[in-house]
Amino acid sequence: xxxxxxxxxxxxxxxxxxxxxxxxxxxxxxxxxxxxxxxxxxxxxxxxxxxxxxxxxxxxxxxxxxxxxxxxxxxxxxxxxxxxxxxxxxxxxxxxxxxxxxxxxxxxxxxxxxxxxxxxxxxxxxxxxxxxxxxxxxxxxxxxxxxxxxxxxxxxxxxxxxxxxxxxxxxxxxxxxxxxxxxxxxxxxxxxxxxxxxxxxxxxxxxxxxxxxxxxxxxxxxxxxxxxxxxxxxxxxxxxxxxxxxxxxxxxxxxxxxxxxxxxxxxxxxxxxxxxxxxxxxxxxxxxxxxxxxxxxxxxxxxxxxxxxxxxxxxxxxxxxxxxxxxxxxxxxxxxxxxxxxxxxxxxxxxxxxxxxxxxxxxxxxxxxxxxxxxxxxxxxxxxxxxxxxxxxxxxxxxxxxxxxxxxxxxxxxxxxxxxxxxxxxxxxxxxxxxxxxxxxxxxxxxxxxxxxxxxxxxxxxxxxxxxxxxxxxxxxxxxxxxxxxxxxxxxxxxxxxxxxxxxxxxxxxxxxxxxxxxxxxxxxxxxxxxxxxxxxxxxxxxxxxxxxxxxxxxxxxxxxxxxxxxxxxxxxxxxxxxxxxxxxxxxxxxxxxxxxxxxxxxxxxxxxxxxxxxxxxxxxxxxxxxxxxxxxxxxxxxxxxxxxxxxxxxxxxxxxxxxxxxxxxxxxxxxxxxxxxxxxxxxxxxxxxxxxxxxxxxxxxxxxxxxxxxxxxxxxxxxxxxxxxxxxxxxxxxxxxxxxxxxxxxxxxxxxxxxxxxxxxxxxxxxxxxxxxxxxxxxxxxxxxxxxxxxxxxxxxxxxxxxxxxxxxxxxxxxxxxxxxxxxxxxxxxxxxxxxxxxxxxxxxxxx
Numbered sequence: 001x002x003x004x005x006x007x008x009x010x011x012x013x014x015x016x017x018x019x020x021x022x023x024x025x026x027x028x029x030x031x032x033x034x035x036x037x038x039x040x041x042x043x044x045x046x047x048x049x050x051x052x053x054x055x056x057x058x059x060x061x062x063x064x065x066x067x068x069x070x071x072x073x074x075x076x077x078x079x080x081x082x083x084x085x086x087x088x089x090x091x092x093x094x095x096x097x098x099x100x101x102x103x104x105x106x107x108x109x110x111x112x113x114x115x116x117x118x119x120x121x122x123x124x125x126x127x128x129x130x131x132x133x134x135x136x137x138x139x140x141x142x143x144x145x146x147x148x149x150x151x152x153x154x155x156x157x158x159x160x161x162x163x164x165x166x167x168x169x170x171x172x173x174x175x176x177x178x179x180x181x182x183x184x185x186x187x188x189x190x191x192x193x194x195x196x197x198x199x200x201x202x203x204x205x206x207x208x209x210x211x212x213x214x215x216x217x218x219x220x221x222x223x224x225x226x227x228x229x230x231x232x233x234x235x236x237x238x239x240x241x242x243x244x245x246x247x248x249x250x251x252x253x254x255x256x257x258x259x260x261x262x263x264x265x266x267x268x269x270x271x272x273x274x275x276x277x278x279x280x281x282x283x284x285x286x287x288x289x290x291x292x293x294x295x296x297x298x299x300x301x302x303x304x305x306x307x308x309x310x311x312x313x314x315x316x317x318x319x320x321x322x323x324x325x326x327x328x329x330x331x332x333x334x335x336x337x338x339x340x341x342x343x344x345x346x347x348x349x350x351x352x353x354x355x356x357x358x359x360x361x362x363x364x365x366x367x368x369x370x371x372x373x374x375x376x377x378x379x380x381x382x383x384x385x386x387x388x389x390x391x392x393x394x395x396x397x398x399x400x401x402x403x404x405x406x407x408x409x410x411x412x413x414x415x416x417x418x419x420x421x422x423x424x425x426x427x428x429x430x431x432x433x434x435x436x437x438x439x440x441x442x443x444x445x446x447x448x449x450x451x452x453x454x455x456x457x458x459x460x461x462x463x464x465x466x467x468x469x470x471x472x473x474x475x476x477x478x479x480x481x482x483x484x485x486x487x488x489x490x491x492x493x494x495x496x497x498x499x500x501x502x503x504x505x506x507x508x509x510x511x512x513x514x515x516x517x518x519x520x521x522x523x524x525x526x527x528x529x530x531x532x533x534x535x536x537x538x539x540x541x542x543x544x545x546x547x548x549x550x551x552x553x554x555x556x557x558x559x560x561x562x563x564x565x566x567x568x569x570x571x572x573x574x575x576x577x578x579x580x581x582x583x584x585x586x587x588x589x590x591x592x593x594x595x596x597x598x599x600x601x602x603x604x605x606x607x608x609x610x611x612x613x614x615x616x617x618x619x620x621x622x623x624x625x626x627x628x629x630x631x632x633x634x635x636x637x638x639x640x641x642x643x644x645x646x647x648x649x650x651x652x653x654x655x656x657x658x659x660x661x662x663x664x665x666x667x668x669x670x671x672x673x674x675x676x677x678x679x680x681x682x683x684x685x686x687x688x689x690x691x692x693x694x695x696x697x698x699x700x701x702x703x704x705x706x707x708x709x710x711x712x713x714x715x716x717x718x719x720x721x722x723x724x725x726x727x728x729x730x731x732x733x734x735x736x737x738x739x740x741x742x743x744x745x746x747x748x749x750x751x752x753x754x755x756x757x758x759x760x761x762x763x764x765x766x767x768x769x770x771x772x773x774x775x776x777x778x779x780x781x782x783x784x785x786x787x788x789x790x791x792x793x794x795x796x797x798x799x800x801x802x803x804x805x806x807x808x809x810x811x812x813x814x815x816x817x818x819x820x821x822x823x824x825x826x827x828x829x830x831x832x833x834x835x836x837x838x839x840x841x842x843x844x845x846x847x848x849x
Contacts, residue, residue, distance in 0.1 A: 172193065317496060398424075430475070610624055740769065
């Protein structure tokens with residue numbers, strides 16, 4: 001490669017390179033030292049619920065209840081391991097940035113070509129770059145041949161940028177060479193590169209706790225307070241009555257086991273994991289379990305237009321010249337379609353030049369192989385090639401003399417080609433960027449006239465009408481024998497449309513009914529953006545549209561009115577972070593889509609960052625909470641619905657678990673107050689928690705969701721897990737279970753039964769009353785069929801739990817382990833009455849209390 005270049009740079013010497021490495025450091029993006037695996041693992045055990053469980057485990061062990069201790073300890077480790085796996089994956093967000101330079105680079109050292117790891121590239125190095133290479137650092141081009149660089153990873157622009165040593169000579173880390181070859185001199189490495197600065201922003205962006213994490217933390221504090229209070233009451237009563245200290249500790253450990261829902265962390269994780277699996281089947285890959293629940297809180301979706309709301313397959317629909325309005329038939333990249341003027345096929349000299357501009361001012365490729373169409377390049381340029389094919393089977397690409405590459409500042413591109421004995425400069429781009437550079441216009445017979453203010457008004461009106469019709473407009477112009485882009489000849493306006501993806505409009509409507517606002521972000525003209533947004537049902541009035549320029553000019557005004565803005569047009573990708581922050585300041589829970597590296601900070605800042613699975617960069621995917629495997633907006637709405645189902649299911653099993661555990665606490669408290677023997681042994685309570693509570697709770701997590709789920713408004717950001725009267729319902733039901741379980745324990749004792757039998761009756765009453773309650777938690781519908789058969793998994797879980805309970809009662813060996821006795825018909829009568837009454841009382845009278 002080096003020998004093929006016309007000039008030769010000797011590069012740094014090995015000694016100079018070594019000194020520069022010491023001075024400037026390694027070419028690595030290292031924002032902060034990553035958390036060690038052990039630290040991440042230990043952090044999982046700082047949650048208050050886990051700490052209370054750990055205390056319970058220690059007490060069980062000290063009191064000789066080794067089986068209890070082992071089971072609870074196992075649950076703690078299992079929950080911690082699952083949490084560690086998720087957080088460890090999340091910590092890799094910045095690692096993806098490092099991967100962009102974890103490859104080889106070709107440098108010249110002491111006049112020799114050396115292949116080294118990119119992290120050893122240093123300031124002053126001469127790097128050899130050629131087609132397919134990823135650029136290892138920021139630098140300037142010192143020699144180049146037909147060099148084109150894809151910078152979309154930084155700019156979001158899909159068109160490759162031409163590079164030359166005179167004007168456009170900057171090269172950036174992470175971009176890659178799509179054509180040509182050259183030599184670059186390194187000017188910046190690591191965090192001092194453009195990508196490094198993005199990484200700094202990504203590292204500084206704060207991640208906040210999800211609503212679920214906050215709610216569970218609150219729940220842990222409540223349970224801790226209840227546990228300490230009740231245990232204190234028991235100890236005080238014991239001291240007053242001068243009871244045996246060992247018995248007091250036995251009651252204390254029983255209460256600790258009863259008060260803490262051991263299965264809650266595990267079932268929460270299972271429920272979130274099930275939500276992840278469901279979403280994956282609908283093309284939404286969730287990277288963080290806790291994000292599943294957060295999706296149910298989202299009230300704003302900020303979505304890119306192209307490729308997410310639309311197909312990203314442009315189709316030319318109209319051609320407007322100064323004096324002609326031309327219709328183009330066909331959709332997508334189908335070559336079938338006619339070019340019509342008043343219903344008649346049109347061909348003239350002006351259209352010949354328009355088609356020459358479309359073909360030559362174009363870097364896309366289109367080839368028809370039998371019945372298949374092979375395309376590559378920007379969708380807009382492919383659409384222009386399809387247009388030319390509709391006009392004429394073959395239009396020759398002339399020999400290219402020079403090219404003015406497209407960039408987001410100029411918003412136009414130009415190509416100079418040889419034509420006969422002269423040359424023609426063809427230019428295409430945004431109307432606003434080029435109309436002021438046009439001094440002449442071409443008539444349909446090929447004659448050229450001066451472009452007066454009258455013709456400019458006609459062109460402006462036609463541009464406005466096309467934009468209002470949701471068409472993206474390109475202005476085509478040309479100039480003979482000059483590469484100067486001023487005083488050009490206006491040819492025409494090309495109006496094309498990117499059709500909405502199937503189902504997107506319905507999904508937007510569904511989201512709106514669910515109280516979720518869609519905000520469209522696009523680089524389109526303001527009128528075009530509004531027309532598309534209106535067609536999709538995103539915006540109703542033009543006042544809802546704001547441009548990136550307006551955002552930059554008056555951020556305070558935009559912040560004040562952010563709730564009334566539905567579309568951001570002509571937006572630079574880097575504005576996304578600002579949009580997210582403005583929305584979050586107003587208390588919104590925001591989902592943000594993106595694909596390029598420059599989107600990563602906004603995606604990480606959002607409550608739910610969403611990366612494109614097809615077009616998204618690795619950095620964006622790593623920073624995101626969720627990846628769309630199909631790049632489709634509808635998938636986001638499906639994910640939000642699934643998030644709501646997950647949260648509903650969490651509330652169902654929290655209701656179930658806490659009410660049942662309160663019932664267990666109440667029976668222990670009541671029997672202590674009444675100076676009765678210990679009603680339930682720790683092993684019996686633990687069995688109830690793990691089997692009777694655990695299996696139905698896990699099954700509740702599989703509920704499909706109620707029909708009105710997507711007709712409710714999103715939950716407020718600070719809404720309690722116990723909102724909507726759930727706390728009172730849990731307390732009342734727990735109290736009723738506790739009262740009637742105590743009654744079932746007292747009646748056999750009163751009749752002279754053995755303590756073991758009385759405990760068995762109380763044990764059975766707890767089990768059956770809780771299994772009945774599980775059906776009531778499964779749905780908001782109050783009919784028996786919906787409760788019994790609305791969730792088949794719950795029915796199986798309840799039957800399984802009941803069968804396991806019968807095995808404990810009637811298998812002698814298990815009876816010895818759990819210290820229970822076989823039950824007879826009279827005891828079963830007490831059990832059935834005391835198990836049914838909490839449900840009957842709650843459903844008949846609770847609504848009126």
